[in-house]
Amino acid sequence: MRIAMFGYQTWGHRTLRALLDSGHEVVLVVTHPGSDHAYERIWSDSVAELAEKNGVPVLLRNRPDDEELMIRLKEARPDVIVANNWRTWIPPQIFNLPRYGTLNVHDSLLPAYAGFSPLIWALINGEKEVGVTAHMMNEELDAGDIVLQRAIPVGPHDTATDLFHRTVDLIGPLVVEALTLLSSGRTDWTPQDRSKASFFHKRSVEDGNIDWTWPAEDIARLVRALSAPYPSAFTHYRGERVEVLKASVSKGRYGGTPGRVFIREGNGVVIVSGAEARRGRDHGLVVERVRLADGTELPAVEVFRSMGGYLAPHP
Numbered sequence: 001m002r003i004a005m006f007g008y009q010t011w012g013h014r015t016l017r018a019l020l021d022s023g024h025e026v027v028l029v030v031t032h033p034g035s036d037h038a039y040e041r042i043w044s045d046s047v048a049e050l051a052e053k054n055g056v057p058v059l060l061r062n063r064p065d066d067e068e069l070m071i072r073l074k075e076a077r078p079d080v081i082v083a084n085n086w087r088t089w090i091p092p093q094i095f096n097l098p099r100y101g102t103l104n105v106h107d108s109l110l111p112a113y114a115g116f117s118p119l120i121w122a123l124i125n126g127e128k129e130v131g132v133t134a135h136m137m138n139e140e141l142d143a144g145d146i147v148l149q150r151a152i153p154v155g156p157h158d159t160a161t162d163l164f165h166r167t168v169d170l171i172g173p174l175v176v177e178a179l180t181l182l183s184s185g186r187t188d189w190t191p192q193d194r195s196k197a198s199f200f201h202k203r204s205v206e207d208g209n210i211d212w213t214w215p216a217e218d219i220a221r222l223v224r225a226l227s228a229p230y231p232s233a234f235t236h237y238r239g240e241r242v243e244v245l246k247a248s249v250s251k252g253r254y255g256g257t258p259g260r261v262f263i264r265e266g267n268g269v270v271i272v273s274g275a276e277a278r279r280g281r282d283h284g285l286v287v288e289r290v291r292l293a294d295g296t297e298l299p300a301v302e303v304f305r306s307m308g309g310y311l312a313p314h315p
Contacts, residue, residue: 001100001183004028004078005047006064010168011085013045015105018172019082020054024179028076030059030069032087038205039117042229043164063088073097080182082175083137095137100182102137104144105175107167109151110135111197114142119163121200122154123225124218129153130163132170134178136189143197145189147178159227209313210235212258216249216273216285223247232291235311237261237303242311245297246289255280259310269304271311 001024007015008031019026029051035041051058057076059069064086073094080100083090085107095102108118110133122130131151136144150170154163208226210219210233219233223244226233232243250270254262260272267288274282287300 001025001079001179002027002077003179004030004073004076004081004098005051006030006081006083006086006090007047008032008085008087009040009047010043010045011105011107011171012047013050014168014171015082015084015175016047016050018175020050020056021172022176022179026051026054026056027078028059028072029056030061030064030086032062033060038231039203043168064090064094070094080179081137082179084171084175089141090137092139103147103175103178103182104135104137104142105171106133106135106142107131108142109133109149110142110146111192111194113198113200115200116202117200119167120160120203120225120230123158123160123163124221126217126221127154130167132167132174134174135192141199143192143194145191147181147189148174150174158224160225160230161227205231208233210244210311211313212271212273212311213275213277214273215275216283219273219285220247220249235259236313236315237311238309239315241293241315242303243291244287244289245291246287248286248288250284250286252283253281254284255282257310259312261304261307261309261311263307264301267299267301269300269307 003019003024003026005016031047048058078098080098081102084105109131113122129151134148135146138144152166208231223233234241234243250265254270254272256272258272258277262270262272265286268286270284270286273285276282290300290303291297
């Protein structure tokens with residue numbers, strides 16, 4: 001099949017690599033210009049460079065809404081468009097242009113976690129599995145009929161970085177298999193159950209600001225979700241920003257005010273956590289390793305030397 005590809009960052013790069021290796025003909029690539037957004041500098045393998053190295057024409061666009069793009073697409077005569085990690089809405093005159101429509105690849109198990117940063121949000125929320133979905137694009141973002149899905153389990157110590165590497169490896173085989181199904185003439189795809197849909201916004205650095213009224217289990221997952229190279233979860237202690245690099249749920253239950261630097265346990269320092277902390281029925285968060293504002297990484301026991309004081313969302 002003749003394929004036009006819309007994609008960005010490593011997700012798009014893996015998709016294009018699979019298409020180039022598949023025996024299909026990639027006739028046009030559309031990708032975004034580089035960005036300074038904190039989350040878009042991560043996993044930033046260049047789709048444009050890969051396309052150019054393989055002699056595929058490239059268009060750089062923030063939005064696919066100009067006349068030149070439509071002309072180039074019509075001239076390319078794609079049988080299908082394949083999209084992965086395209087960051088803005090694709091209008092119907094584009095996604096309906098090819099005879100097989102547009103196949104979108106999204107790194108969640110749709111209909112849950114449509115939108116942005118699905119792996120991070122899924123890990124924060126304690127999901128037992130994550131995955132990748134290939135679906136047909138329609139006018140609602142990430143809502144089209146499902147062609148294929150592949151899932152992996154989430155382990156108790158997995159970080160978002162671990163999950164990224166395992167899910168990104170699913171992309172190539174998933175795309176190739178979905179294209180085989182499309183070219184066979186099948187159209188009996190699985191509609192999404194919209195009653196189970198959820199849609200998440202693009203993350204910003206401020207989303208890593210720890211809310212100590214969350215249960216310790218949730219905060220521990222937030223810390224794992226914001227593993228390097230993502231911007232770390234953070235809080236403030238005595239007016240200074242402190243990034244939390246490693247944390248776990250306490251064995252004991254501790255009562256008081258959320259954010260209180262309370263007691264040593266194991267290799268770390270317990271911070272009182274949870275909206276019901278005043279009742280003394282909740283576990284705390286054992287902070288084990290931190291990074292200071294100057295970039296120094298230290299065991300938490302070397303930073304929280306005296307018990308007392310509070311961790312807070314602002315200086």
